[in-house]
Amino acid sequence: MKTEKNKxxxxxxxxxxxxxxxxxSQRKDNFEEVALGYxxxxxxxxxxxxxxxxxxxxxxxCPVNVxxxxxxxxxxxxxxxxAIELIQDKNLLPAVCGRVCPQEDQCEKNCLLGKKHxxxxxxxxxxxxxxxxxxxxxxxxPELPSSTGKRVAIVGSGPAGLTCAYDLAKLGHExxxxxxxxxxxxxxxxxxxxxxLPKDIVTCEIALLRRMGVEIVTNAVIGKLISLDELMQDFxxxxxxxxxxxxxxxxxxxxxxNGIYSANxxxxxxxxxxxxxxxxxxxxVITGKRVAVIGGGNVALDSVRVALRLGAEKAMxxxxxxxxxxxxxxxxxxxxxxxxxxxxxxxxxxxxxGSNGWxxxxxxxxxELGECDESGRKSVCEIAGTQFQIPVDVVIMALGTEAxxxxxxxxxxxxxxxxxxxxxDEATGRTSRKWVYAGGDIVTGSATVISAMGAGRTAAxxxxxxxxxxxxx
Amino acid sequence: MAKIxxxxxxxxxxxxxxxxxxxxxxxxAKPGQFVIIxxxxxxxxxxxxLADINPEEGTISLIVMAVGKTTTEMSMxxxxxxxxxxxxxxxQPTHIHTVGKVVLVGGGFGVAPLYPIAHAFxxxxxxxxIIMGARSKDLLIYENEFNRVCDRVIITTDDGSRGIKGFVxxxxxxxxxxxGVDLVLSVGPAIMMQxxxxxxxxxxxxxxxxxxxxxxxxxxxxxxxxxxIGGETRFACxxxxxxxxxxxxxxxxxxxQKKYVNHEKLSFERWKQKHTNMLCE
Numbered sequence: 001m002k003t004e005k006n007k008x009x010x011x012x013x014x015x016x017x018x019x020x021x022x023x024x025s026q027r028k029d030n031f032e033e034v035a036l037g038y039x040x041x042x043x044x045x046x047x048x049x050x051x052x053x054x055x056x057x058x059x060x061x062c063p064v065n066v067x068x069x070x071x072x073x074x075x076x077x078x079x080x081x082x083a084i085e086l087i088q089d090k091n092l093l094p095a096v097c098g099r100v101c102p103q104e105d106q107c108e109k110n111c112l113l114g115k116k117h118x119x120x121x122x123x124x125x126x127x128x129x130x131x132x133x134x135x136x137x138x139x140x141x142p143e144l145p146s147s148t149g150k151r152v153a154i155v156g157s158g159p160a161g162l163t164c165a166y167d168l169a170k171l172g173h174e175x176x177x178x179x180x181x182x183x184x185x186x187x188x189x190x191x192x193x194x195x196x197l198p199k200d201i202v203t204c205e206i207a208l209l210r211r212m213g214v215e216i217v218t219n220a221v222i223g224k225l226i227s228l229d230e231l232m233q234d235f236x237x238x239x240x241x242x243x244x245x246x247x248x249x250x251x252x253x254x255x256x257x258n259g260i261y262s263a264n265x266x267x268x269x270x271x272x273x274x275x276x277x278x279x280x281x282x283x284x285v286i287t288g289k290r291v292a293v294i295g296g297g298n299v300a301l302d303s304v305r306v307a308l309r310l311g312a313e314k315a316m317x318x319x320x321x322x323x324x325x326x327x328x329x330x331x332x333x334x335x336x337x338x339x340x341x342x343x344x345x346x347x348x349x350x351x352x353x354g355s356n357g358w359x360x361x362x363x364x365x366x367x368e369l370g371e372c373d374e375s376g377r378k379s380v381c382e383i384a385g386t387q388f389q390i391p392v393d394v395v396i397m398a399l400g401t402e403a404x405x406x407x408x409x410x411x412x413x414x415x416x417x418x419x420x421x422x423x424x425d426e427a428t429g430r431t432s433r434k435w436v437y438a439g440g441d442i443v444t445g446s447a448t449v450i451s452a453m454g455a456g457r458t459a460a461x462x463x464x465x466x467x468x469x470x471x472x473x
Numbered sequence: 474m475a476k477i478x479x480x481x482x483x484x485x486x487x488x489x490x491x492x493x494x495x496x497x498x499x500x501x502a503k504p505g506q507f508v509i510i511x512x513x514x515x516x517x518x519x520x521x522x523l524a525d526i527n528p529e530e531g532t533i534s535l536i537v538m539a540v541g542k543t544t545t546e547m548s549m550x551x552x553x554x555x556x557x558x559x560x561x562x563x564x565q566p567t568h569i570h571t572v573g574k575v576v577l578v579g580g581g582f583g584v585a586p587l588y589p590i591a592h593a594f595x596x597x598x599x600x601x602x603i604i605m606g607a608r609s610k611d612l613l614i615y616e617n618e619f620n621r622v623c624d625r626v627i628i629t630t631d632d633g634s635r636g637i638k639g640f641v642x643x644x645x646x647x648x649x650x651x652x653g654v655d656l657v658l659s660v661g662p663a664i665m666m667q668x669x670x671x672x673x674x675x676x677x678x679x680x681x682x683x684x685x686x687x688x689x690x691x692x693x694x695x696x697x698x699x700x701x702i703g704g705e706t707r708f709a710c711x712x713x714x715x716x717x718x719x720x721x722x723x724x725x726x727x728x729x730q731k732k733y734v735n736h737e738k739l740s741f742e743r744w745k746q747k748h749t750n751m752l753c754e
Contacts, residue, residue, distance in 0.1 A: 180692050182511055182518075182558040190694075219560040221692055225497055247696040249706060256701060256725050258732045265695035273517065273689070279743055282517035282543060283689075284736035357728035404693050406711055 014117035017046040019124055024338035028308050031194045043128040047076035050120045057110035063454025066090045068122055083129040092166035095201045098127025101450045102329050141211045145172040150467045153235040155222045158186020159449045160241035160440030163456030169212045171464050178220040186243055190272035193306050223407035237435045237463045244441040245404030254352030259286055259359040263303045263398035270306050288393025290314045292362055294349055295398030296326040303396045304341050315341050320348040320367050321380050361389045400446055429459030475559035480552050484614050487539040488582040489548050496531035498561050504589035505567030509691045511558035512546055519543055520688045522586035536585035542741040563691045564714045569593040573655040576648055577603040578641050578669050583661040584615050591622045600624050604644045610635035642672045649676045663727050670718030680718035684709045686729055701725045
C-alpha cells in the first residue's frame with residue numbers, strides 16, 4: 001500500500017458522513033428513494049476515514065468478501081471506475097447491496113474504527129461507487145472465458161440465484177435461470193419497496209447477466225411446468241434458490257376478514273404489480289386511514305412505510321417484544337419514526353373483529369418479557385386481563401414465512417429438515433441429490449439478501465469444482 | 474408470450490373461446506388445473522381454468538366472459554396477437570380415478586372447465602353424467618362437446634326454454650334420489666357450488682368443488698387466495714383449487730371474492746371512458 005504517498009492524515013472524523021435524505025414530511029407521501037446517495041465530496045470525506053487496515057476484519061464480515069479497503073482506497077484516490085471494478089469482481093449487485101445490506105451487522109460491525117468511533121460507512125461508499133456511472137446498465141460486461149459446454153439450471157431469480165448465475169457464467173458455464181413470476185429479481189422485485197430499492201436498479205443489474213449470456217425464463221414454475229427430473233436430463237447441475245415461501249398467519253379469530261393481508265401479498269401488490277399506481281396499473285390494493293402491521297422485522301417496516309405512502313393517516317407497528325428485540329435494521333426503524341410511523345411494543349393481537357365482512361378492530365393483549373431462552377432470545381408472555389381494542393381499516397401480518405413445498409413436493413428425493421427447508425452441506429451447497437445444490441431462504445428460512453448472495457457464491461464455486469472434477473474423470 | 478391461434482365468439486355477446494400456443498404447458502397440464510395470464514405491462518394477473526388441453530398440437534384453450542376490464546381487453550385481442558404472460562399449469566389436477574358414476578354440475582359459460590374433466594373420468598371407465606344449467610337456452614354452451622364425451626347430458630334452464638325447467642340442483646336432487654351416484658364434481662359460481670354441496674350432503678355423496686378466490690402469484694407465496702376448509706386455512710392456488718364441498722366455508726369465500734368490487738368497477742369505468750374517447754377522436 002502506498003500510504004507513504006499520502007499527506008499526513010488529519011484528525012479522524014468520529015462520525016460517519018451523513019447521508020442526504022429526502023425530507024420525511026415529503027417522502028412519506030411518495031415512493032421515491034429515501035436515501036439520496038453521497039456526492040463525490042462526501043464520498044471522499046468518508047473514504048478518508050478508512051484506516052486501511054493491513055488485516056481488514058471488515059472483509060471477514062462480508063458474506064461475499066468484497067475487497068473493502070481496496071475499493072475505499074480507490075475512491076480515496078479518485079479512481080471510482082477502479083472501485084466499482086473491484087467490488088463487481090466479488091459482487092454482482094453492488095447498487096442493491098449498498099442499499100439493503102445490514103452492514104451494521106456485517107462489515108461495519110468489524111470495522112476497527114468502530115471500536116472508538118462510528119465505523120466507516122462501507123455500505124454508503126459501495127452504493128456511491130455503484131451509482132457513479134449512472135446505473136448498472138452502463139456497467140461493462142465482464143470478459144468471459146470460452147464455454148465449458150456445461151449447462152447449469154438455476155431455479156429462482158432472487159439474490160441467491162442471480163449471484164450463482166453470475167459466478168458460473170464468469171467461469172464459462174451456460175446458465176439458464178427459471179423464474180415463476182413474470183419479472184426476474186425475486187424478493188428484490190416483489191418484496192423490497194421502490195423507496196428503498198428502485199426497481200430500475202434491479203432491472204439493470206439483471207440486464208448485465210443477460211448481456212453475459214445468461215438465459216432467464218420467466219413464468220416458469222419448476223415442479224409444475226418442468227419437473228426437477230426433467231431439468232436434470234437437460235442440465236449438468238441445478239441450483240435451487242426458490243426463496244422464503246409461504247406466509248404465516250397467526251391462526252386467530254377473524255383473520256380471513258377483508259382488509260387483512262399477509263405482508264407478502266401487500267408488498268407484491270404494491271411493488272411487483274405497482275398497485276400504488278392504480279388505476280394506471282390494473283392491480284388494486286386496499287388502502288386505509290388506520291393501518292396496523294403485526295411484526296418487528298424489516299418486512300414489517302417495509303409494509304408499514306408502504307401503507308403510509310398509500311395514504312394511511314395512522315400507520316402502526318404492533319410488536320410483541322420490546323424495541324431492543326426488534327429484528328429490523330435500526331436505520332429502517334429511524335426512517336419509519338421520522339416519517340410518523342407509531343410503534344406499539346409488548347402487545348400481541350388475539351382477535352380481529354369486523355362487520356359486513358371487513359375488519360374494523362384488532363383486539364390486543366399486553367405482553368411482558370421473561371428470561372432468555374437457549375437461543376438467547378427473551379421469552380414473552382401475555383398479561384392476563386389486559387385486552388384492549390384498536391380501531392383499524394387494514395391489518396398486515398408480517399410474521400415470517402414457511403418453506404414453500406411447490407417444487408420440493410415433486411422431487412421427493414431431496415432431504416429436508418423438519419421445518420421443510422432443504423438440507424445442504426454448508427461448505428458447498430450440495431443437497432442429498434447428486435448435482436443438485438441449494439441456497440438462500442429455501443435453506444435457511446427468511447434471512448438477508450447478502451446471505452443469500454453468499455450462498456449463491458458458495459454453490460457456484462462447488463458446482464464449478466465438481467464439474468471440473470467430473471470432466472477430468 | 475403466448476400467441477392467440479384462434480379466437481371466436483362462443484356465446485353472444487361476450488363469451489369468447491381462445492386457443493393459445495403453449496407447447497410446454499399443454500404437455501404438463503391436467504384437467505382441473507388453471508393458468509395465470511397478464512395481458513400487458515400494466516396488467517393484472519388473473520387465473521383462468523383450462524377448458525381444453527391439446528398436447529399433440531401444443532395448445533390450451535380458455536373460455537372467458539368479458540365482465541371486467543381485463544377480460545374485456547382480452548376480448549378485443551385478435552387472432553395472431555400475443556398475451557404478454559402465460560404461467561401454468563397451476564394448482565392440483567382433478568383426482569381422476571375409477572369410482573363408478575360421476576355427476577358433473579356446471580352453469581352457464583362456466584361449464585367449460587368440466588369438459589377435460591369429463592373426458593378424463595370417461596377415459597378412466599366411469600359412467601359420466603353432466604347437469605348443465607343456464608338462465609335460458611341461448612346461454613348454454615358446449616352441449617355438443619359434452620354429448621360426445623358424457624353418457625348423459627341433462628340440461629336445465631330457469632325459464633324452461635330448453636331441457637328441464639328449474640335449477641341444476643333440482644336435477645341433481647333427482648339423480649341422487651335415483652341412487653348410485655358415487656361422486657359429484659361442480660365448477661361454477663360460488664353460490665351454485667354451495668347449493669350443489671348442500672344438495673348432496675344429506676345423501677352423503679362425496680362432492681368436489683373448484684374454488685375461485687382472488688389470486689396474485691398462484692404459487693403459494695402471497696396467501697391472498699386463502700380459503701377455510703373444515704376450519705383450516707388452505708391456499709387455493711397450491712392446495713386446490715379443488716376441495717371437499719362439504720368442508721368449505723362458503724360465506725368466507727364469497728365475502729373475500731367481493732374484496733375489490735369497487736376498485737374493479739372504477740377501473741373498468743375509467744377504461745371505458747378512455748376507450749370511448751379514443752374511438753371518438
